[in-house]
Amino acid sequence: MFTESPARRALRRVVRAADSFAAPHGVDRYVEQVVPTWSSTEVRGRVVAVDRSAVGSTVLTIEPNGNWTGFRAGQYTQLSVEVDGVRHTRCYSMASAADGSKAFHLGIKAHPEGLVSQHLLAHATPGMVVGLTPAAGDFHLPDARPERTLLVSGGSGITPVLSMLRTLCAEGHAAPVTFLHYATSRDAMLFRDEIAELGRTFDNVSVVEVFDDGSGDLTGFLDEAHLHAADPQWSDADVFVCGPAPLMDSVRRHYDDAGSIDRFHQEAFTLPMFVGESGEAGGSVRFATSDLTVESDGRSLLDQAESAGLTPNSGCRMGICHTCTRSLTCGTVRDAVTSEVTTGPHSEDTGVEIRVCVSVPVGDVEIDL
Numbered sequence: 001m002f003t004e005s006p007a008r009r010a011l012r013r014v015v016r017a018a019d020s021f022a023a024p025h026g027v028d029r030y031v032e033q034v035v036p037t038w039s040s041t042e043v044r045g046r047v048v049a050v051d052r053s054a055v056g057s058t059v060l061t062i063e064p065n066g067n068w069t070g071f072r073a074g075q076y077t078q079l080s081v082e083v084d085g086v087r088h089t090r091c092y093s094m095a096s097a098a099d100g101s102k103a104f105h106l107g108i109k110a111h112p113e114g115l116v117s118q119h120l121l122a123h124a125t126p127g128m129v130v131g132l133t134p135a136a137g138d139f140h141l142p143d144a145r146p147e148r149t150l151l152v153s154g155g156s157g158i159t160p161v162l163s164m165l166r167t168l169c170a171e172g173h174a175a176p177v178t179f180l181h182y183a184t185s186r187d188a189m190l191f192r193d194e195i196a197e198l199g200r201t202f203d204n205v206s207v208v209e210v211f212d213d214g215s216g217d218l219t220g221f222l223d224e225a226h227l228h229a230a231d232p233q234w235s236d237a238d239v240f241v242c243g244p245a246p247l248m249d250s251v252r253r254h255y256d257d258a259g260s261i262d263r264f265h266q267e268a269f270t271l272p273m274f275v276g277e278s279g280e281a282g283g284s285v286r287f288a289t290s291d292l293t294v295e296s297d298g299r300s301l302l303d304q305a306e307s308a309g310l311t312p313n314s315g316c317r318m319g320i321c322h323t324c325t326r327s328l329t330c331g332t333v334r335d336a337v338t339s340e341v342t343t344g345p346h347s348e349d350t351g352v353e354i355r356v357c358v359s360v361p362v363g364d365v366e367i368d369l
């Protein structure tokens, strides 16, 4: 774990104590004018390097302030930046070894519609200060390292599993580790050189690349033959998967069929496409607080609210951070990640809390937004 020096910890305690005398803004608001990463309570980080060598991606090296308490290999942080005067937050996994180093890498693929990822691709520079949250997430290496490990990723899903690979290598883990990655092309693969180097350096590490243009070690989509080619004993390996939903579903299915589902671990960073319920997607969405009603188009309530001109709080937009939680006061929604169905309260005065970023309306709904 990353640890702060005793002197800085003591200073932070003094500032917290002084905070009550500096109302209405608190000491942080004065100190940050001089040291932008300073905060007695918030986690912030300074970008110390920016690398755009992988096509369409940005790799940030970030030095967090003393409120950062480190991370476990595979976990994420919520990064906040201001875009056109509005603060936006997204979840990104650390790509570095969880070895207690002060700085860490975030690998951020710019999605065509990605407000934050496109902003960072265009504007991130060394010296930029970003908001962070303490590392979180259940998708991480277990304390008892697996006897056989298979890391599978697609596109930007590479970052948490790369953190696992780097961590195992840094620890001198000697058991077999296979890294199977899917990308559109060599040039689009994040950290390609570093991963190849790990494969060359460590005898127990095998790297298998699959590219859409057929130039990798294997071709096509993940199937049992791919798993077998990557590791003939794949069903005995603990598998950690992060990437597009079809990739994760495919690995899950093969592990299920092989009777090894207890070895399957996945990150839920990629949402399935929002598809309206057949025969049920119609209907209206009423944003009660805003006194606004729109025809449902089958997308998430967050997307529909924003298209209607509303600006609800949101963070990860993946159902992880709960920033977007609102009350469903009437109607039924389906969770796009779990497919779970939630129906609004029968009593008129209480709502059911839902995360609007992953909730798709099923028929007429009303929400306190």
Ligand code: FES
Residues within 6 Å of the ligand: 313, 314, 315, 316, 317, 318, 319, 320, 321, 322, 323, 324, 325, 355, 356, 357, 358
């Ligand atoms: S924005 Fe994070 S859970 Fe909805």
